[in-house]
Amino acid sequence: MIRRIEKDLTRFKDIVRGKIKRDLRKFVSQGEMFGRKGKNIVSIPLPGIELPKFRHGDNQKTGVGQGEGGEGEGEAGDAAGAHVMEVEVTLEEMAEILGEELKLPRIEPKGKNEAVAPVGRYTGIRRSGPESLRHVKRTLRAALRRQLVAGTYDPDDPILIPIRSDRFYRSWKEKEAPENNAVVIYMMDVSGSMGKEQKEIVRIEAFWLNTWLKSQYKNLSVRYIVHDAVAREVDEHTFFHLRESGGTKISSAYDLCLQMIENEFPPSLWNIYPFHFSDGDNWSGRDTDRCLSILSDKILPHSNVFCYGQVKSAYGSGQFKKDLDGRFGDEEKLITSDIPDRDGILDSIRDFLGTGK
Amino acid sequence: MNLTPDLERARVEIEGYARDYGLDFFPTIFELVDHDQLNEVASYGGFPVRYPHWRFGMEYDRLQKGYTYGLSKIYELVINNNPCYAYLMKSNSLVDQKLVIAHVYGHCDFFKNNAFFAHTDRKMMDRMANHGTIIRRAMERHGVVEVEDFLDACLSLDNLIDPHAPALRRPHGRMDEESGPGEVGKLPSKGYMDGFINPSEHLHKQREKQEESHQRLQRFPARPQRDVLKFLLDHAPLRRWQQEILTLVREESYYFVPQGQTKIMNEGWASYWHSTMMTRKILKDSEVIDFADHHAGTLATSPGRLNPYKLGIELFRDIERRWNMGRFGKEWEECENLDEKMRWNRDLGLGREKIFEVRRVHNDITFVDSFMNQEFCDAQKFYVYRTNPRTGQPEVASRDHRLVKEQILFGLSNLGNPLIEVQDGNHNNRGELLLTHRFEGLELDLKFTEATLQALERLWGRPVHVETKLDDKGVLLTCTKGEISSEEVTPSGETNRSDP
Numbered sequence: 001m002i003r004r005i006e007k008d009l010t011r012f013k014d015i016v017r018g019k020i021k022r023d024l025r026k027f028v029s030q031g032e033m034f035g036r037k038g039k040n041i042v043s044i045p046l047p048g049i050e051l052p053k054f055r056h057g058d059n060q061k062t063g064v065g066q067g068e069g070g071e072g073e074g075e076a077g078d079a080a081g082a083h084v085m086e087v088e089v090t091l092e093e094m095a096e097i098l099g100e101e102l103k104l105p106r107i108e109p110k111g112k113n114e115a116v117a118p119v120g121r122y123t124g125i126r127r128s129g130p131e132s133l134r135h136v137k138r139t140l141r142a143a144l145r146r147q148l149v150a151g152t153y154d155p156d157d158p159i160l161i162p163i164r165s166d167r168f169y170r171s172w173k174e175k176e177a178p179e180n181n182a183v184v185i186y187m188m189d190v191s192g193s194m195g196k197e198q199k200e201i202v203r204i205e206a207f208w209l210n211t212w213l214k215s216q217y218k219n220l221s222v223r224y225i226v227h228d229a230v231a232r233e234v235d236e237h238t239f240f241h242l243r244e245s246g247g248t249k250i251s252s253a254y255d256l257c258l259q260m261i262e263n264e265f266p267p268s269l270w271n272i273y274p275f276h277f278s279d280g281d282n283w284s285g286r287d288t289d290r291c292l293s294i295l296s297d298k299i300l301p302h303s304n305v306f307c308y309g310q311v312k313s314a315y316g317s318g319q320f321k322k323d324l325d326g327r328f329g330d331e332e333k334l335i336t337s338d339i340p341d342r343d344g345i346l347d348s349i350r351d352f353l354g355t356g357k
Numbered sequence: 358m359n360l361t362p363d364l365e366r367a368r369v370e371i372e373g374y375a376r377d378y379g380l381d382f383f384p385t386i387f388e389l390v391d392h393d394q395l396n397e398v399a400s401y402g403g404f405p406v407r408y409p410h411w412r413f414g415m416e417y418d419r420l421q422k423g424y425t426y427g428l429s430k431i432y433e434l435v436i437n438n439n440p441c442y443a444y445l446m447k448s449n450s451l452v453d454q455k456l457v458i459a460h461v462y463g464h465c466d467f468f469k470n471n472a473f474f475a476h477t478d479r480k481m482m483d484r485m486a487n488h489g490t491i492i493r494r495a496m497e498r499h500g501v502v503e504v505e506d507f508l509d510a511c512l513s514l515d516n517l518i519d520p521h522a523p524a525l526r527r528p529h530g531r532m533d534e535e536s537g538p539g540e541v542g543k544l545p546s547k548g549y550m551d552g553f554i555n556p557s558e559h560l561h562k563q564r565e566k567q568e569e570s571h572q573r574l575q576r577f578p579a580r581p582q583r584d585v586l587k588f589l590l591d592h593a594p595l596r597r598w599q600q601e602i603l604t605l606v607r608e609e610s611y612y613f614v615p616q617g618q619t620k621i622m623n624e625g626w627a628s629y630w631h632s633t634m635m636t637r638k639i640l641k642d643s644e645v646i647d648f649a650d651h652h653a654g655t656l657a658t659s660p661g662r663l664n665p666y667k668l669g670i671e672l673f674r675d676i677e678r679r680w681n682m683g684r685f686g687k688e689w690e691e692c693e694n695l696d697e698k699m700r701w702n703r704d705l706g707l708g709r710e711k712i713f714e715v716r717r718v719h720n721d722i723t724f725v726d727s728f729m730n731q732e733f734c735d736a737q738k739f740y741v742y743r744t745n746p747r748t749g750q751p752e753v754a755s756r757d758h759r760l761v762k763e764q765i766l767f768g769l770s771n772l773g774n775p776l777i778e779v780q781d782g783n784h785n786n787r788g789e790l791l792l793t794h795r796f797e798g799l800e801l802d803l804k805f806t807e808a809t810l811q812a813l814e815r816l817w818g819r820p821v822h823v824e825t826k827l828d829d830k831g832v833l834l835t836c837t838k839g840e841i842s843s844e845e846v847t848p849s850g851e852t853n854r855s856d857p
Contacts, residue, residue: 047804055801
């Protein structure tokens, strides 16, 4: 039987989803509105979800307390304005909403049958095992049966005391299950022309790309490469905050990316997603030629899809995208996208993920 | 009832003690439920069946998360009905269950005997279920979304009622509405004395008064009306099913009013009785620590917060002590010898009797106002805090019981809601609705006010206004076709308020 409250809860969740969807562009372009809660939950301020009423504002500066006085929580004062109701949404739900709104196709992973790994599942029962895995229900049932037989069970005082021989434990069996792994390799140009705003755009877009890809793959690894004239691998924080000056040699990043794929992520076992963000400047035409040939000979055959996002900056010429489009115009695996500003993030996500590769 | 044998034994025992102490309650039915069920019932305000609405789902979501993360847990839930229904959570320990059972009997006694609950519908459980049927039927006929939208609008206004209405008898059509301003009555006098006995300026004033009271009758409503929902029911252009829904929303609002009016007393009374019964009759030696831990948790205070359980139980205990020792009445009040006051004990033993009387006739406002004195405030360490404008930090401002009392009473008046009345149902002679907010020092929350006005306009069908104060200036907020505008006005509410 469905409980009544489930219907009301579903209706509430629908309303929340509807509101998020309606304002998706706003949420997507303002990544910092999110409070991350733990690993898997974001909390989104949704003004207007509560029923409005005539009520007093938060300008009450006095109140009554009881006790010595002492140190309060000290939360008054800095919390300006009214509280806004926040709803918690899991990243999976968020990905689902994103997918529905952008009409993203589900990804057909490659190498479905090639990669298998053992998976443990708690499906068995044993008479011995660690206490943490004790099967309470079966244990108590055994104790009840024994006490009934022994005549020590009193229905008015229903106390069951399991003894050693009553105990049951869960146990696990190994099963071979197909695995699908994916790796995202983010590359970003950190030369002087990429400003703070450009990096913020990349950061927000990367968050959403990860969210979607995580909902599609069981295991998702994320790696970061920065480059100016040389390339190196960095951690997430550095990736989004590093600021360098100097020239731009894109081929250095592609070299490193290729090296990473060849050493760590054999394409037969991994779905590979290289993303490259830059403002479109490169050192020289000769380097661009090198980039194109690395892409066409090595990276593209290995990757599910290669995405290039060109963030508009005051200095960037945007030449690189033209070069890529000129060379790979009809190559399905290479997707380029222009991101003029924050509002362009959503469209660019659609460009990248819309093919379902 | 589905209690386990040992719980049922405990219940029978506790019910016996409760009756011995003189508690008087409706039959009380306990249900043993798991946390999912308890949270469900709690989301519905204690009722197993109500109309479908998403806000119950929102509440359920909140309760479930609180329980899952171990932040909050509901111990006790009891509803005012005949019979009373109370819920016990399966996973609680036996000591906790005993405490809750004793606490529940305290509440049930309060529901049955407190004057402010006297007018509530004791078959509310059935009525709530009927409301469910009404709304479900409306949804089938007119569409879920349309009914839900209308219901949302009604619920936005459900605090615009008059909490004292059940006790008031208002004049109805007693005044002769047809007669216009007639001749001003003159005192009989001989012609040559007339100018002295009936001076012309007096006659003039009388005439003005009559004029005004006549004009008031022309107004609509004749005097400001606090029960805004009633006014809407009588005068808004609603369809039949909309009338039904607004009526049931209003009924439910009134049903919940006494709970708000007696929160401190009700919880105090129930805590007084669980504490008395547990410590004197029920507890076994092995249970004392667990009980003390739980009881202390219920009564804990924290800086800047007022715990109604604590305030209530301590006031009841103080009253009992004072009436036992004869510390009341003229003689006590007028005694100025502190030493004598300290040793004052007349051994009257009237305490129990007095607190039973108090629980019968008082509500939170009169309870606090009548019994909170300086000695009590000192002993309980109450204080008023104020935010220091320089540091932005709250500071203890005073421990004077008059200020403490004033602050508590202020928070209790009108159940903490802003006082809003219908001023004019034909504003500007264009059928627009004008409400006034009787400003008492706290501004309205602007965002919420705007959204509420939009809901009000949906019901009224014509532009609506509310007059209030923002930054010490009179402001008229208007909602026309969903658009909000505001203009400055000189507050008119003040002059109108002087009406008798």
